[in-house]
Amino acid sequence: MTYVRSGWGHLKKQFPSVIILFLYQLLWGFFLYRLVDTAVTSVLQRYPDPSLSDLSRILFLVEGQIGLRENPDIAMYFWILVSMVAIRLVLAPLIQAGILYGLMPQESRKSGLPLFRGMQVFGKPLFLFYLLELILILVPAFWIVPKLNHLWPSLLQTGSDLPTILTIGGYALGWVCYIWILRQCLLFAQFGYLFKMGTWGALLTCIRYLLPGIGISLLLGIFSFTVFMLFGTISWFWTGLIALILQQLHPLFRSIFKVWQVTSQYQLWETKSQKS
Numbered sequence: 001m002t003y004v005r006s007g008w009g010h011l012k013k014q015f016p017s018v019i020i021l022f023l024y025q026l027l028w029g030f031f032l033y034r035l036v037d038t039a040v041t042s043v044l045q046r047y048p049d050p051s052l053s054d055l056s057r058i059l060f061l062v063e064g065q066i067g068l069r070e071n072p073d074i075a076m077y078f079w080i081l082v083s084m085v086a087i088r089l090v091l092a093p094l095i096q097a098g099i100l101y102g103l104m105p106q107e108s109r110k111s112g113l114p115l116f117r118g119m120q121v122f123g124k125p126l127f128l129f130y131l132l133e134l135i136l137i138l139v140p141a142f143w144i145v146p147k148l149n150h151l152w153p154s155l156l157q158t159g160s161d162l163p164t165i166l167t168i169g170g171y172a173l174g175w176v177c178y179i180w181i182l183r184q185c186l187l188f189a190q191f192g193y194l195f196k197m198g199t200w201g202a203l204l205t206c207i208r209y210l211l212p213g214i215g216i217s218l219l220l221g222i223f224s225f226t227v228f229m230l231f232g233t234i235s236w237f238w239t240g241l242i243a244l245i246l247q248q249l250h251p252l253f254r255s256i257f258k259v260w261q262v263t264s265q266y267q268l269w270e271t272k273s274q275k276s
Contacts, residue, residue, distance in 0.1 A: 003216055003271070007264030011256065014102040014263070017115040018255050021095060025251040032084070039077045093130035097122035099259055100194055103266050122194055129193075133186050137179055144171050184213050187262070191269045205272050216264045224257040 011018070101109070101118025110117055148171060185206050192202025206213065231250055235243035 003212065003267045004219055004260075004264045006267040007216075007260055007262075010103060010263035010266065011260050014099065014114065014259055016113060017098060017102055018252075018259055020113075020115055021255040021259070022252040024091075024095070025255060026248065028088070029251065035077070035080060035084075089130075089134075090127075093126040094119040094123050096130070096190075096262075097126040099262050100126070100190060100266075103263065104195070125193060126190065129186055129190055133183065136182055140175060140178060144175060147171065180217070181210075184210070184217075184265070187265055188269050191266060192273075197273055201273070202269060205269055209268060209272050212268055213265060216268065217261065220257055220261050220264065224254070227253050227257075 095115070098115030098118035101122050102114035104114075110121070148168060185203055188202040188206035189199045191197070192199045192205075228250070231246045231253075235246050
């Protein structure tokens with residue numbers, strides 16, 4: 001597709017930003033792994049041996065319930081996890097701001113690395129867009145979650161109840177489609193607002209050319225899934241150093257596809273906005 005090829009051209013100009021995004025995701029994954037490893041491994045090591053009686057497992061569960069209330073380490077890990085989520089929520093719109101700033105013409109940019117310069121220039125409006133996105137994503141939860149809570153008990157009691165499974169799957173699929181359309185609209189709105197082309201006009205362009213936008217997401221999604229499966233297959237058959245290298249490189253390709261998605265959608269918006 002033309003927009004994907006043009007988006008690749010924009011991506012190559014932002015490769016330093018891709019490397020920084022890769023290092024960020026690599027460090028984030030490392031700290032999250034260390035947190036889970038420290039908190040979970042010590043608990044699993046205390047799990048009773050299968051050869052012991054059921055009483056030992058009951059005592060383990062009782063001890064765990066008491067520990068959740070009285071162990072100070074539980075509160076520490078909880079607040080560490082909350083802090084990491086808060087940092088992630090703050091950094092996400094800043095990274096998006098840096099990527100979008102890199103789409104500006106070279107002569108319009110200020111000196112400095114586009115990713116960090118964009119955080120400074122576009123950070124505040126992108127944070128508001130991101131806050132609006134989170135609110136709109138969570139709004140359907142007030143309607144969907146009670147329905148899912150009503151369906152879960154019947155599914156657990158009856159086992160593989162096909163109508164219930166299809167209903168739950170329909171709610172989940174509808175929510176996923178809603179989130180994608182919402183993010184697509186807000187992304188185009190960001191283009192229009194940041195590049196002074198009009199927010200409402202950008203939203204109309206998004207709705208009018210929604211099918212090409214879906215095509216871009218599907219095509220890049222297939223590319224990303226193919227790379228993921230290829231890495232997973234190679235790691236499965238060739239364990240050791242090769243698997244470790246591929247595991248560490250996977251965030252790089254995830255960063256590439258993340259930026260490529262934005263640049264391709266930008267190319268779609270720019271082309272259609274000029275024709276309007």
